[in-house]
Amino acid sequence: MSALAEPRKWERLLWPLLASALFLAFWHYAVAWTATKIFPSPLEVERGLVDLIHRGVLYLDILDSLRRVAIGYFAAIAIGIPLGLLFGWYPPVNQVVNPVVQLLRPISPIAWIPVAIIFFGVGDYAAIFLVFLGAFFPILVTCVDGVGNVPLIYRRAGSNFGLTPPQILARVVFPAALPQILVGLRIALGIAWLVVVAGEMIAVDSGLGFLIIDSRNSGKRYDLVVGAMLLIGVIGLALDFGFRRIEKFKAVRWGFRNEA
């Protein structure tokens, strides 16, 4: 029964702290006990990161990664949302285009690297292109689905009040689909962050992904490898949180009424 009892407020802090502390302790002792020379302990990771911060280079890598995500992501939004709304609104169009989308979607952005390199050469633009690819398909699909899920009664009310189809799309369907689209955008952002890191590991020479590969290749600095991984996790989490705050704005809050 106690497992089902309502946890107190302070427990909300206790358990995560306890679990995280145990995890760090376990990590620390696992490294010490196996006497591994390569895999870093938590302290070494912290030292390595602090060192990078002191040398002023960490910020550059973080900013580079964020910049690539921003450009690729917003490009995906700028093209994906209008197209998605269009395809969702005109089912015949969707019917024609959908098979192509379904065929291209399972191809990992990473598999596009050789093609990206041909078009853009090794460098920033290739990475941005990969981010765009990674974010574009989820956004497109979400918009198409979102439009389809808008209840017919809303559309009918719109035409009842004399709106033309493009007006209905803009003033009724888009706002109605917005909560679902936002969720899709948040997921796409997460994917964009995954892809930029992966892309940087292969196709460019700056950014957090590159930091991982480079730290290993030039000196087996696994402390930096793990440090960069943790940074990636934390920044990705921060991006996600930030997005969820947007979802809380009253203008869209109605759509999330039923979510915890």
Next chain:
Amino acid sequence: MSTRQTIEAAANSMPASAPGLRTKLRANGVNMTFNRDGKSMSVLENIDLEVGDGEFVCLLGPSGCGKSTLLSTIAGFLAPTSGEVSIDGEAVRGPDPRRIFVFQERGVFPWLTVEGNIGFGLGKLTRSERAQRIEHYIKMVGLEGFEKSYPHELSGGMKQRVEVARALAVNPDVLFLDEPFGALDSITRMIMRGELLRIWEAERKTILFVTHDIDEAVQLADRVVVMSARPGRIQQIVPIDIAHPRDISSPHYLELRDGILNQIGLAHGI
């Protein structure tokens, strides 16, 4: 004594069980306070109730008066803020197969067939015993032919029957029903009331039944516990001393019904 006098006398007396019955279930000084967003809300205040073995008792009140909370507390799903509930002399510490709660039809497990649902609590029996028991209760609730159907293929009334059968199959001492017919249309509701009474008369379980429908309460119960609006208090307990089947146009029935309407504070006429 006139019916009105009976009702007033009952209002002034102790909430004891109906005479002649052993006490099955007792709630003593039950209070329930919920904390939400820093504000505390008193939902149940000072509930004293005794229910006799084999009695059919209705908890009647408007929405939000706490009757469902009271039922869940008595059944052991919630712990009262203060006070105690005991069944057969034992304190209630949690849900138990000896006292089964019938939720509205949505309590039926959608991934099991009718048979699977009814047999859910029968794991301890042998295969043949289990099959026998299931068959018996399928017949009792009138669902022959639907043994292998899934709930989503059934109507609301049929799903409710599955849930009742599932509850009865484990042979509980007490049945708790929380507005079980609320989601059904009024015709089906009337049919289901008759079915429930039929089953009750056959098996004589102790039943505690929550409803907001005055007619339902007067048609079914031995005693009606009228509850006030939040915070929920027992306003009055009205014994319904009419034998089944009850004639719903008899003067005595109408008097009792009117009395309760008055108790709830509703004027006549709309």
Next chain:
Amino acid sequence: MQERPKPLKISVRLRPVIFILLLLGLWQVAVILHPHQLLPGPWKTAHGIADLVRHGLLVKYVVASLFRVTWGFFLAVVIAIPLGLAIGWYRRAEMAFNPILQVLRPISPLAWIPIAILWFGVGDLAAVFLIFVGCFLPLLLTVINAVQGVPAVYINAGRNFGLGPVALMRRVLYPAIVPRLMTGLRITLGVAWLVVVAAEMIAVNSGLGFLIVDARNAGNRYDLVLAGMVLIGVVGLLLDNGVRSLEKAKALRWSYSEEH
């Protein structure tokens, strides 16, 4: 009048095909107009695929990729489901582990490559590990989420019948989450497919991802690169459709009626 709808139906179904042919045509034209750049047209790509078939490599590479996906995915499923049921059920466990899970989630599986190679060396095991990493976390989070979404009625009914925690998880929680689990499995399988390709590009020497990298490095065989991409898209799509048809199995149909 009866005759009219029939030809319409066929031509409607043909439209996506015509669209694809149109795109292919444009692609071929673009290639012809720029004869000096490296990217091949659809014709050459088709030849590339035929080439692979002739050398018996097509089947070999597809099987290699599928093999790794199966192992990594299977391991993730077998661990994530019971663990997810337990964490979803015990509020305190979810409180404890949630921060760690949220930090790990945004880290691309590819960022784990150096660690994978460190622990497992270059080869199959590293690839399987990467797929496991890519699948495990999303699946775990899906299960936890699904458990928390199980309507309280079912849980209360289960407890009412005297079920202890383990029996409750097995007989109520797990069946109740199966529909959402199937969707989660399908999406995670898609992720596994994305990861295997990327992992193969870096850490092993067989499979479709390897094909892409190798074809480019060993002789700029871009026809094979594109052939690989096409195959990746097709196999990925088939996997997705396969799981979708599982989702439609009769035993699961109850969930669709539930939603309505």
